[in-house]
Amino acid sequence: SETKKIAVIAGDGIGPEVVAEAEKIIKRTEEVFGYSFTTEHALFGGIAIDEKGTPLPEETLRVCRSADAVLLGAVGGPKWDNNPKELRPETGLLGIRKELGLFSNLRPAVIFDCLKDASTLKPEVLEGTDLMVVRELTGGIYFGEKFRREGAGGEEAVDTCVYNTAEVERIVRQAFEIAQKRRKKLASVDKANVLETSRLWRETVNRIAPEYPDVELEHVLVDNCAMQLLRRPASFDVIVTENMFGDILSDEAAMLTGSIGMLASASMGEGAFGLYEPVHGSAPDIAGQGLANPIATILSVALMYRLTFGYAEAADAIERAVSEVLDAGHRTADIATDKSKALSTTEMGDLIAAAI
Amino acid sequence: SETKKIAVIAGDGIGPEVVAEAEKIIKRTEEVFGYSFTTEHALFGGIAIDEKGTPLPEETLRVCRSADAVLLGAVGGPKWDNNPKELRPETGLLGIRKELGLFSNLRPAVIFDCLKDASTLKPEVLEGTDLMVVRELTGGIYFGEKFRREGAGGEEAVDTCVYNTAEVERIVRQAFEIAQKRRKKLASVDKANVLETSRLWRETVNRIAPEYPDVELEHVLVDNCAMQLLRRPASFDVIVTENMFGDILSDEAAMLTGSIGMLASASMGEGAFGLYEPVHGSAPDIAGQGLANPIATILSVALMYRLTFGYAEAADAIERAVSEVLDAGHRTADIATDKSKALSTTEMGDLIAAAI
Numbered sequence A, B: 001s002e003t004k005k006i007a008v009i010a011g012d013g014i015g016p017e018v019v020a021e022a023e024k025i026i027k028r029t030e031e032v033f034g035y036s037f038t039t040e041h042a043l044f045g046g047i048a049i050d051e052k053g054t055p056l057p058e059e060t061l062r063v064c065r066s067a068d069a070v071l072l073g074a075v076g077g078p079k080w081d082n083n084p085k086e087l088r089p090e091t092g093l094l095g096i097r098k099e100l101g102l103f104s105n106l107r108p109a110v111i112f113d114c115l116k117d118a119s120t121l122k123p124e125v126l127e128g129t130d131l132m133v134v135r136e137l138t139g140g141i142y143f144g145e146k147f148r149r150e151g152a153g154g155e156e157a158v159d160t161c162v163y164n165t166a167e168v169e170r171i172v173r174q175a176f177e178i179a180q181k182r183r184k185k186l187a188s189v190d191k192a193n194v195l196e197t198s199r200l201w202r203e204t205v206n207r208i209a210p211e212y213p214d215v216e217l218e219h220v221l222v223d224n225c226a227m228q229l230l231r232r233p234a235s236f237d238v239i240v241t242e243n244m245f246g247d248i249l250s251d252e253a254a255m256l257t258g259s260i261g262m263l264a265s266a267s268m269g270e271g272a273f274g275l276y277e278p279v280h281g282s283a284p285d286i287a288g289q290g291l292a293n294p295i296a297t298i299l300s301v302a303l304m305y306r307l308t309f310g311y312a313e314a315a316d317a318i319e320r321a322v323s324e325v326l327d328a329g330h331r332t333a334d335i336a337t338d339k340s341k342a343l344s345t346t347e348m349g350d351l352i353a354a355a356i
């Protein structure tokens, strides 16, 4: 089959270690399924600040744009936390989303059997939880005008939250389509009793909804959603919301599963282009020690196969391999009950590759 | 002692029923402690829309302004949910906050022994949770300019989030002072890696912090806070944050206690003026049936005594009376395990009054 190109951004902290295992999986699927990939590495985040003086070098954008998909490890760390804004990894993250047009962040929150007990929620409440937060990623207060000015009460800071109909339509349609392939329930989250952008959001959702009559729609206010996620997580299927609310709710949803260290995410652009990354961070405290769990990054590859390449068979095989290895009792340190038997990052990657 | 004036806003749904019990408690403390109060009732919310054509009549503002404190039941209900903005209860709520200068919303999240099991969190995680969210209430995106305009992508909606140094200082100082009287820990929550208002917020907190050397300060990003509340609720003491984040996090914190039906809240203005109300809503489905639990409203009176009037003795007595009645096994339907033995709203109020 046709050769596909993957841009690989290892990033900071444990990023390079987990990405190396994900690449192992990519190779393995080439052998098993006969796919053909080329990969090109690029600098991004803290390491790009150190080596190129900017978190998002032009060259990195070029590599990403020339690829069909991007695989990202993790970025950031205390080393760069006190840098001026232009020299911070987050600035690179916001930049890459905007530059690549990654308007939709898909954050599945699922529960791994072996991590059920890691949740702080009662097992009977968690039972059956399997939801997906669809977060708008290139609009809202993240990207609106920001400035300081002198006001009556001293210095004043301003952020602007802007959404237009086209932006809302695009993400909401995607959420409806995702819901159609799942349990056909969509919760649209806003603060329509206070915000004008939320009123536009809700009007747009209501206008589009009749085109998806098979999807059951509810509107949930953001404060109420933060509560309902705690009270009835299993009742949610797809949640769609704007950038800032999605930031908060997708992290809340991920944390309540207890499985946050194992969750993958996708940031999609127009067409099938996407950037795939684990939900967890760069964990600088354990970097370079072979302790990191590569599973979330490996599952990000499965997501990439499914969403960008349409390689459902291989995606299934990767997910099945992860389950098998976990079911056989293999654990990295972060999820091991007996730490003395914990596998290293590469051992875990090897086992999963072998199980494909 | 001097006669104090309380403006009483019963509101909608179960509001009138729970407020009647709170007034019973006020009377009881007049007898027991020799206080003297006058109360004046005023229309607000849905009932004010129905009777006066506006959720916040001028007369209601006059009554509140002439009082030392305001006691509020609950507002809103499906009847008014589809009204135009100017005729919605929420608009009254935002209006009363602004008009009375209620810049600080205090939301204690505590756990009632009898409701420990009602939380969806594991008891060992919840153990020891006793936190207070201090939410800025008259600034930020709630009150910034809002409008629609035509843009390239069709209709565009805009919300503006504005904070000035004075507004941030005022709420942050209050939070530090509250922390000093508690466990001396303050978490300031912002999104300083993205928002200009959050950067001003954080700078201001850092500038003021040295004046409160006995308080241990941490900065927490809002997405992380939504997670940490789930993971380690007991580790928080006081959380201070801006309006929108506070809306979400105070509800999340309340819900995780499992005791949301029993929580009181205060919205403070300059000096000791405050508006006190239960955290729960107007519960239109059970209104007028004597099923409502009046405890959150009764505890709001205790909060009023403590914060506005400095009547600590009576505040303690009310809180003790509530505990005694609950410890004796008395329950309203919402918190009863055996619903057939549940007390009515007035029976619960009578028992608590008698226990003072």
Ligand SMILES: CC(C)[C@H](C(=O)O)[C@@H](O)C(=O)O
Pocket (backbone or CB within 6 Å): A090, A093, A094, A247, B193, B194, B223
């Ligand atoms: C690092 C930060 C800018 C980013 C965001 O808020 O979008 C992160 O929290 C995320 O969710 O990817």
Ligand SMILES: CC(C)[C@H](C(=O)O)[C@@H](O)C(=O)O
Pocket (backbone or CB within 6 Å): A193, A194, A223, B090, B093, B094, B247
């Ligand atoms: C009703 C709504 C406007 C209000 C708010 O968002 O402030 C409510 O959620 C609250 O927290 O008091």
